[in-house]
Amino acid sequence: MLPARLASETPKEDIGNLGRKFSFAMVQVRTSVPRVAGASYPGDSQVWPTWDDDKMSTTVHNVRMSPDKTVRRLKTYAGTQGYVYQYYFVGERAALANDPEAPAKEFVFDVTSDRKLTYAVSVFLPEESVTTWTKVHNRPLTDAEQYAAAKLRLFRAFDELEDVKAHGRRLLVHAAGLEEALASLGVE
Numbered sequence: 001m002l003p004a005r006l007a008s009e010t011p012k013e014d015i016g017n018l019g020r021k022f023s024f025a026m027v028q029v030r031t032s033v034p035r036v037a038g039a040s041y042p043g044d045s046q047v048w049p050t051w052d053d054d055k056m057s058t059t060v061h062n063v064r065m066s067p068d069k070t071v072r073r074l075k076t077y078a079g080t081q082g083y084v085y086q087y088y089f090v091g092e093r094a095a096l097a098n099d100p101e102a103p104a105k106e107f108v109f110d111v112t113s114d115r116k117l118t119y120a121v122s123v124f125l126p127e128e129s130v131t132t133w134t135k136v137h138n139r140p141l142t143d144a145e146q147y148a149a150a151k152l153r154l155f156r157a158f159d160e161l162e163d164v165k166a167h168g169r170r171l172l173v174h175a176a177g178l179e180e181a182l183a184s185l186g187v188e
Contacts (some may be wrong), residue, residue, distance in 0.1 A: 059180070072110075087111045087121075087154070095124060101172060103127045107150035111164065120165065121157070123150040123171045123176070132175040137188065139145035145187055149173050152181040 032122060072088040087109045095104040112118045125146055134140050141149075150173060157168040158167040173181070 056152055058156075059086070072178045077155060077158050080164055081159065083113045083158070083164075085111055085113050085164070086115065089147075089151075092150075099124075101126060101170075103179065105130075105146060107147065109154055111154075117165075118142050119165050119169065121169055121171065122153060123153050123173065129173055129175040129178045133178050133182070136179070145182060148185060149178050149181045149188075152184070153177060 005008050062150040072090075074086055077085045077087065090108040090110055092105055092107045095102040095106045099106075104126040106123040107125065109121045109123070110118050111121050130141055130146070153171050153173045155175075157164055157171050161168045
């Protein structure tokens with residue numbers, strides 16, 4: 001129930017709550033589909049709730065994001081040690097020349113087990129392991145297969161290590177581990 005002084009000042013389509021007004025803003029949605037002039041289409045306008053304060057500002061929703069910003073997909077994995085990890089893929093690069101795992105491809109993941117502290121975990125896929133697999137299977141590994149092997153190695157660390165932050169920041173995919181990981185996915 002609105003106080004008497006607000007009820008008379010508040011339009012019927014607005015819902016008042018202790019001096020704040022909750023109203024609806026019409027937002028035009030543009031699409032790239034060719035349109036017939038003068039025709040109306042379902043979903044042309046959508047109604048989005050906005051909070052209006054003293055200055056009656058309107059909030060715009062669903063503003064297109066800059067293509068320069070990378071959207072990270074935060075994923076969850078429940079390890080057998082009882083921890084639930086959240087992680088996302090940051091990127092891949094050639095291992096630095098002075099790195100003990102070089103020459104290798106490094107896959108970097110950001111990981112957290114407590115949602116407070118996020119740390120990087122590097123999974124190294126040595127060229128030696130890739131070359132061995134290529135010779136056995138008579139074909140090169142695709143980028144997706146290399147990523148899958150790195151991700152499965154990360155999962156194995158989640159399952160086997162009690163403290164990934166302390167003991168699993170640098171993981172290695174050996175030739176045998178690569179063969180086992182890809183075989184589990186049915187890659188031949």
